[in-house]
Amino acid sequence: MITGEMHHTFGVFFPLSFLFLVSPCSGGNILVYPVDGSHWINMKVLVEELHAKGHKMTVIRPSNSWYIKENSPLYTSITIKLEEDFKNVFDLYLEEQIRVQREGASLLSFFRLNNQFMTMFTQAHGFWCDVAKKVLEDKKLVKQLIDSKYDLVLTDPFTGSGVILAKYLNLPVVFNVRWITRGEGHFFMAPSPLSYIPVPGSGLTDKMDFIQRIKNMFFYSIIKFQEDKVLLIYDELCNKHIEGGCSIVSLLQQADIWLFRSDFVFDFPRPTMPNMVYIGGFQCKPAEPLPADLEKFVQSSGEHGVIIMSLGALVNGLPNDITDEIATVFSKMPQKVIWRHTGDRPSTLGNNTLIVDWMPQKDLLGHPQVKVFVAHGGTNGVQEAIYHGVPVLGIPLFFDQYDNLLRLQERGAGKIIQLADLNSHSFEKGLKDLLHDSSYRENIQRLSRLHKDKPISPMEDCIFWIEYVIRHKGARHLISEAYKMPWYSYHSLDVLLLLLAVLMVLLYSIYAVFRCLCCRRKRKTKPKQN
Incomplete structure (x- = not known):
């Protein structure tokens, strides 16, 4: 007979012991397409752990990378030669950002900062598009990538280049993600009611009054317009190198697993999706002794x-x-x-x-x-x-x-x-x-x-789901069909219009019947003239 104490012990033990029952994944062959800067800092933590688990990794990097080293014991690198250095653009943007912010908040400063951000953002996407073009137009390199028989592409969807390459190579995709080409990942992937989910940059929380909801809608409209404009950068790449063409939007939504760098201790509660795995704090480790x-x-x-x-x-x-x-x-x-x-x-x-x-x-x-x-x-x-x-x-x-x-x-x-x-x-x-x-x-x-207070650590969750995709050659059963639907179908506007049309026809029919009956009654009751 199991006592209450034993039941509690079994309840704690089961989630951990279950991990050992999962069939182990032999070392996978993973193609990593990262983003430079602070994004690489946390991608490198994941690369280190995958290397320790016996996985083989290849990292695509530009020749003028800030942080991604060409030679590393963790991975083999593929270096793409580029002349342009985006770091100078970022430094100038940062200097101007600080200067404008110090002038104080105003509508003019908001639009100035917004315009500067879009300029820098567009240049950043253009830079990473150039990396992808050089990869896809190098026939020898493409053959090398195909012959390497990778199991999956691990990429950061802050740029769209990695997911385009994955589609070209017909490989499963795992995202190390919080931000994507068109803003915060949740707004792109999961239902996001603006009544209680604040838009990034709005300065709002999940508790909004009426005026704040108006502000939230205003920010969403601006961001949506800007994001759609930026995504045009990838059209040429998609149409030229993907058979039958494609949209960067649909490619992002088809990713097998989203390793999302947040959790609901930090973030506000909101709807989510079955292939979104929350790994907030996965890079955190216990402190070691100081020098x-x-x-x-x-x-x-x-x-x-x-x-x-x-x-x-x-x-x-x-x-x-x-x-x-x-x-x-x-x-x-x-x-x-x-x-x-x-x-x-x-x-x-x-x-x-x-x-x-x-x-x-x-x-x-x-x-x-x-x-x-x-x-x-x-x-x-x-x-x-x-x-x-x-x-x-x-x-x-x-x-x-x-x-x-x-x-x-x-x-x-x-x-x-x-x-x-x-x-x-x-x-x-x-x-x-x-x-x-x-x-x-x-x-x-x-x-x-x-x-x-979790059954397993965020890093163990990361490794499990990456190896899950390798074992099952993807996770298509977790992907919503929403990416195949046009926006009007997603929001059921076509159904709503049909129902409104049927209702209007029904109301008009009732009106016509009553009008006809009234007209007959008037004719019958009309007095005869001598």
Whole structure:
């Protein structure tokens, strides 16, 4: 007889033991088509784990890649020679983005930022289209790819090039995804009622009043128009290299598995689809010991603890006047500060602040002495903060960073300071709120417990579903038929029009019958004339 305690033990044990009953997947042959920058940072974590599981990988990279190395023990690379360097375009965009944001929020600044983003975004897609063209037009390389007999394509759908190549090679597709060619992946793949699902960039949450729902609809209309315009870049590639032509939209919707870099501890609840697997925080790992010199500095903070600050790998630094104000505030704090900063050294730097070119972010976040994380709000950093339970003071700069930080702020686990409002007073107040109000730490540690309370880790989920696609040569049974339907059929507008037409005919018929009856009655009751 199974007691209640034994039943609980069996209930916990079963999901884990079930994994060992699944037939193992012999080392697969995987073609990886990544996106550079911060997207490669988390793709590389997945590549490392797949390599450790015995899978063979080939990575397609441009010759002027920022982070994707040509030589690696993890993979074989295929390097596509390109002359254009997109990094310069991104740097100019970032400088202008910071300058416009500091001028303050206005309708004019919104349209200026939006226009700059679209220019940069279009150039980025053009750059990755050029990579795909060079691959598909190189007959020798195409033959090499076909002869290699890959099991699947693992790609980041932020650009459409990877999924086009997968279609050309007739291979199953697994996405490592949060953003796709036309925005946040959910809006493209799953039902997304605008009444309670905020559009990225709107600055809204899942609790919207009437005016906010109007704003949400307005943002959705703008983004939809922009996305459709950007997708035209891929038409030539699809029509030229895919037999019978295709649409980038339908190719994205046909992907076998979406490994989605989010979860509902972080994101707002919403409808989803059976082939979307949530892997938020898959890159997070327990903290390891710090280097001896860094550990000594951290321990010297005593009871006050440590503040760490990093604005990500792509940002060299904020304007000098802002960094000087930040340094001034840090110098007044009793805490020690570790600041990843590669720009000009602040002139007001205090003795309690250590400037570094690089820092072991996850190991610091997992250290018990770290009290606050000052960050730009990138997905990786926010998820690591949740994993380790450290409250975040956010300074969003671009892309999805404000939306990421808004989710923490809404849950009482962080605060946001807009760049236009950033000065010594607002920065000091934000730091002191997070340091002295215990609710921030309690809330993010609650999120951390929720995030970790799962039958298997997000990384184990990743590997299972990739190997699942290899074992079964795809996952077509999980793909919705929606991608085959035109938009008017998807929303049942054709059915609605038919029903309206039938109703109108029925109403008109009733009206005609009554009119005919009334006319007959009038003729019968009409008095005869002498």
